[in-house]
Amino acid sequence: xxxxxxxxxxxxxxxxxxxxxxxxxxxxxxxxxxxxxxxxxxxxxxxxxxxxxxxxxxxxxxxxxxxxxxxxxxxxxxxxxxxxxxxxxxxxxxxxxxxxxxxxxxxxxxxxxxxxxxxxxxxxxxxxxxxxxxxxxxxxxxxxxxxxxxxxxxxxxxxxxxxxxxxxxxxxxxxxxxxxxxxxxxxxxxxxxxxxxxxxxxxxxxxxxxxxxxxxxxxxxxxxxxxxxxxxxxxxxxxxxxxxxxxxxxxxxxxxxxxxxxxxxxxxxxxxxxxxxxxxxxxxxxxxxxxxxxxxxxxxxxxxxxxxxxxxxxxxxxxxxxxxxxxxxxxxxxxxxxxxxxxxxxxxxxxxxxxxxxxxxxxxxxxxxxxxxxxxxxxxxxxxxxxxxxxxxxxxxxxxxxxxxxxxxxxxxxxxxxxxxxxxxxxxxxxxxxxxxxxxxxxxxxxxxxxxxxxxxxxxxxxxxxxxxxxxxxxxxxxxxxxxxxxxxxxxxxxxxxxxxxxxxxxxxxxxxxxxxxxxxxxxxxxxxxxxxxxxxxxxxxxxxxxxxxxxxxxxxxxxxxxxxxxxxxxxxxxxxxxxxxxxxxxxxxxxxxxxxxxxxxxxxxxxxxxxxxxxxxxxxxxxxxxxxxxxxxxxxxxxxxxxxxxxxxxxxxxxxxxxxxxxxxxxxxxxxxxxxxxxxxxxxxxxxxxxxxxxxxxxxxxxxxxxxxxxxxxxxxxxxxxxxxxxxxxxxxxxxxxxxxxxxxxxxxxxxxxxxxxxxxxxxxxxxxxxxxxxxxxxxxxxxxxxxxxxxxxxxxxxxxxxxxxxxxxxxxxxxxxxxxxxxxxxxxxxxxxxxxxxxxxxxxxxxxxxxxxxxxxxxxxxxxxxxxxxxxxxxxxxxxxxxxxxxxxx
Ligand SMILES: [Zn+2]
Ligand SMILES: [Zn+2]
Numbered sequence: 001x002x003x004x005x006x007x008x009x010x011x012x013x014x015x016x017x018x019x020x021x022x023x024x025x026x027x028x029x030x031x032x033x034x035x036x037x038x039x040x041x042x043x044x045x046x047x048x049x050x051x052x053x054x055x056x057x058x059x060x061x062x063x064x065x066x067x068x069x070x071x072x073x074x075x076x077x078x079x080x081x082x083x084x085x086x087x088x089x090x091x092x093x094x095x096x097x098x099x100x101x102x103x104x105x106x107x108x109x110x111x112x113x114x115x116x117x118x119x120x121x122x123x124x125x126x127x128x129x130x131x132x133x134x135x136x137x138x139x140x141x142x143x144x145x146x147x148x149x150x151x152x153x154x155x156x157x158x159x160x161x162x163x164x165x166x167x168x169x170x171x172x173x174x175x176x177x178x179x180x181x182x183x184x185x186x187x188x189x190x191x192x193x194x195x196x197x198x199x200x201x202x203x204x205x206x207x208x209x210x211x212x213x214x215x216x217x218x219x220x221x222x223x224x225x226x227x228x229x230x231x232x233x234x235x236x237x238x239x240x241x242x243x244x245x246x247x248x249x250x251x252x253x254x255x256x257x258x259x260x261x262x263x264x265x266x267x268x269x270x271x272x273x274x275x276x277x278x279x280x281x282x283x284x285x286x287x288x289x290x291x292x293x294x295x296x297x298x299x300x301x302x303x304x305x306x307x308x309x310x311x312x313x314x315x316x317x318x319x320x321x322x323x324x325x326x327x328x329x330x331x332x333x334x335x336x337x338x339x340x341x342x343x344x345x346x347x348x349x350x351x352x353x354x355x356x357x358x359x360x361x362x363x364x365x366x367x368x369x370x371x372x373x374x375x376x377x378x379x380x381x382x383x384x385x386x387x388x389x390x391x392x393x394x395x396x397x398x399x400x401x402x403x404x405x406x407x408x409x410x411x412x413x414x415x416x417x418x419x420x421x422x423x424x425x426x427x428x429x430x431x432x433x434x435x436x437x438x439x440x441x442x443x444x445x446x447x448x449x450x451x452x453x454x455x456x457x458x459x460x461x462x463x464x465x466x467x468x469x470x471x472x473x474x475x476x477x478x479x480x481x482x483x484x485x486x487x488x489x490x491x492x493x494x495x496x497x498x499x500x501x502x503x504x505x506x507x508x509x510x511x512x513x514x515x516x517x518x519x520x521x522x523x524x525x526x527x528x529x530x531x532x533x534x535x536x537x538x539x540x541x542x543x544x545x546x547x548x549x550x551x552x553x554x555x556x557x558x559x560x561x562x563x564x565x566x567x568x569x570x571x572x573x574x575x576x577x578x579x580x581x582x583x584x585x586x587x588x589x590x591x592x593x594x595x596x597x598x599x600x601x602x603x604x605x606x607x608x609x610x611x612x613x614x615x616x617x618x619x620x621x622x623x624x625x626x627x628x629x630x631x632x633x634x635x636x637x638x639x640x641x642x643x644x645x646x647x648x649x650x651x652x653x654x655x656x657x658x659x660x661x662x663x664x665x666x667x668x669x670x671x672x673x674x675x676x677x678x679x680x681x682x683x684x685x686x687x688x689x690x691x692x693x694x695x696x697x698x699x700x701x702x703x704x705x706x707x708x709x710x711x712x713x714x715x716x717x718x719x720x721x722x723x724x725x726x727x728x729x730x731x732x733x734x735x736x737x738x739x740x741x742x743x744x745x746x747x748x749x750x751x752x753x754x755x756x757x758x759x760x761x762x763x764x765x766x767x768x769x770x771x772x773x774x775x776x777x778x779x780x781x782x783x784x785x786x787x788x789x790x791x792x793x794x795x796x797x798x799x800x801x802x803x804x805x806x807x808x809x810x811x812x813x814x815x816x817x818x819x820x821x822x823x824x825x826x827x828x829x830x831x832x833x834x835x836x837x838x839x840x841x842x843x844x845x846x847x848x849x850x851x852x853x854x855x856x857x858x859x860x861x862x863x864x865x866x867x868x869x870x871x872x873x874x875x876x877x878x879x880x881x882x883x884x885x886x887x888x889x890x891x892x
Contacts, residue, residue, distance in 0.1 A: 019694065019695050021695065023799065052584065055588075065125065067648075068666075071663070083795045095139070105480060133659050167214055168211060173203070173210055176189070182524075203338075215470065215605070228622075233627060255360070257365050275417055299439060300406065350370055363738075387407075429446050432445065432447075479526050488506060518533050529675045562612065565618070631674045633678055658799070672751060696769075701808045724771075742822060787808065790804045790812070840889055862889075
């Protein structure tokens with residue numbers, strides 16, 4: 001290592017003249033400098049040669065104040081964005097506002113403030129907080145607020161594209177209704193039978209005309225895609241899989257028997273009727289299509305069960321008052337069970353309709369029942385009941401004395417027609433089970449029979465193989481004011497050929513359909529927009545005649561389904577964004593947010609991505625390559641809430657300790673995926689650590705400045721050659737720290753241990769102050785130490801490190817300074833620990849030089865006192881050395 005002359009060791013400052021760390025002075029000063037430089041965090045043009053890195057934290061709802069959980073989420077992303085910039089990546093790190101939604105209307109009800117004014121002032125206040133935290137967002141280039149027409153016009157534009165592609169449609173349906181929200185909720189917004197925003201308010205069912213997005217068209221792709229997303233947490237993928245809920249099965253159509261004809265012949269429905277096998281219902285005769293995942297058990301079906309709201313039941317109830325009364329009761333029970341959310345525990349009961357259906361496989365007639373546990377909107381709302389092989393059917397058949405017929409036996413039975421066995425019922429068949437009592441299918445393996453019998457039903461025309469999904473189409477109509485107006489009108493003249501019937505889309509050229517200001521927000525039902533005549537009364541864009549404008553607004557999850565694409569081209573006013581830009585930046589390299597969004601936002605945004613791909617806007621199939629879900633911030637072991645009085649305010653923390661200490665603590669106190677119990681003492685401790693860094697670095701900044709000036713800003717490669725032992729030790733710790741933090745950023749994200757490693761390094765530097773001052777440690781080594789220390793802390797404590805960087809004489813921003821590179825040779829420990837075993841049992845751990853040869857290590861092991869004790873009176877048969885890992889002595 002070349003010596004550098006003419007650099008005097010710095011003078012030690014006396015204790016009565018301390019350099020005091022004052023974040024209240026440093027942080028605002030740097031914040032105004034950063035604010036004055038709009039290009040500071042701007043990503044480079046996509047034509048540049050750098051590799052790109054797109055880092056997004058989920059955007060907040062502008063409630064008016066950040067909570068400490070936000071600070072944690074954004075700080076994780078910010079540390080990563082800063083690290084990647086220093087690693088030479090072209091980083092896009094944006095922020096925006098999920099600005100539509102109900103709280104703005106509630107604020108209007110409560111305080112009489114207009115939702116727009118309330119929202120925009122909240123955004124302004126939260127932006128001040130975000131700047132204060134030192135988050136490196138490109139506000140000038142990327143900021144997006146979904147409540148502004150420049151953004152929501154593109155929601156409308158996408159709606160029209162979906163209308164064209166039959167992905168948006170309108171139908172009357174039962175909807176989830178929250179009385180407190182006074183609006184419809186998506187299935188995804190019903191949690192345990194209650195509103196997702198009002199945990200104690202049961203959701204009611206109402207019949208309304210609604211707009212839907214056909215997300216089910218992508219159900220297979222949304223599900224299968226999860227297998228190709230290793231960068232998403234398993235728990236999120238599992239939640240999505242369950243939510244989409246694909247199951248394969250068969251639909252089989254049973255003709256309803258003509259009971260009047262049967263009655264005339266005295267024919268008893270419990271025996272095989274004269275009907276032909278596989279007969280279809282005669283013209284005009286009703287039929288029932290059942291859905292089953294186990295068509296192989298169809299020979300064991302002994303009844304058909306319908307949902308109380310099945311169309312046939314409604315029909316029969318018209319002429320059967322007793323049935324009608326029973327059915328009404330069951331409908332009410334189902335509604336109640338849906339509200340409490342525990343449908344599974346509903347007390348099962350049913351009533352016979354007196355009608356019969358013909359099993360197309362056997363020709364047998366089966367009684368038709370109505371059962372309270374069958375839902376009209378699951379499958380076909382009808383099932384075949386196979387009590388021998390299904391828990392629920394068994395319970396039901398036992399209760400009502402319905403026949404139980406075994407048709408599946410364990411594979412070990414060899415397919416013998418043995419139903420006298422002592423096998424307990426119901427027998428839930430394994431895949432290897434075989435069919436018995438099943439006509440020509442007897443002896444088939446159950447799994448194969450499912451396939452063959454489904455094909456047979458298809459071939460014969462009384463069935464088809466199907467896939468069903470738990471996922472339902474996304475209901476997007478909301479009867480609210482503060483959202484994106486749905487861009488359609490209903491022309492009073494009516495139009496032929498404008499799909500869907502009666503609906504006239506607003507032409508692209510007339511977008512945006514502006515949300516009117518000055519709308520009275522009341523607690524009445526129905527959209528407040530319906531009470532604004534200037535809005536409702538529209539002109540038909542096709543015929544110029546009078547038309548009524550749609551007054552529903554879009555679910556606000558529409559806004560967050562594609563906002564991150566807009567970041568790439570936030571000011572585009574001719575398209576939602578440029579495809580060229582989106583194709584450069586997407587998919588997002590790292591997406592960060594709460595696991596509570598695993599289903600709603602993260603399924604909707606995947607759907608939106610696929611729609612945008614299919615209309616040719618983008619090329620990627622999924623929005624984000626990697627997803628990280630951070631843990632919660634809690635206080636004293638409990639979730640923070642106003643009612644518990646344990647809410648930590650970021651402003652208060654920053655006021656007391658500074659933004660750098662607050663940020664660094666948020667990353668230091670727990671691994672990012674775990675819950676973090678916020679301790680003010682801990683923030684104070686981090687603040688003291690930063691003060692120590694400040695004092696030491698300020699003291700040696702002149703050394704760094706002089707060394708770097710002498711080298712023409714080129715950093716000398718460090719080496720052990722010429723180092724004193726003290727210098728070598730510090731260099732080793734430094735390079736170990738660099739290696740550790742670089743690795744943590746690349747994968748594990750254990751920032752808590754990263755920061756702990758920097759603390760250890762700083763301790764070691766502090767205890768070497770004497771050696772540094774006496775000249776025992778070379779100025780070049782001192783320079784490398786402090787330069788690297790400042791760079792290592794930059795992602796965590798941006799204000800402090802910017803200040804120190806400048807104090808060291810640098811004129812360019814630390815934001816783009818190169819991240820230090822760990823030298824493996826320097827990072828290598830000079831001593832290593834080797835466990836010594838005797839007959840496979842640990843005797844002791846010895847310390848040897850890292851470059852010691854095998855003979856030396858074996859000799860050291862043999863000489864060890866504890867090993868010697870184990871060897872007493874025994875003979876060594878052989879000694880095995882596993883390089884760098886282990887010595888094992890085999891003795892007898
Ligand atoms: Zn609600
Ligand atoms: Zn018209």
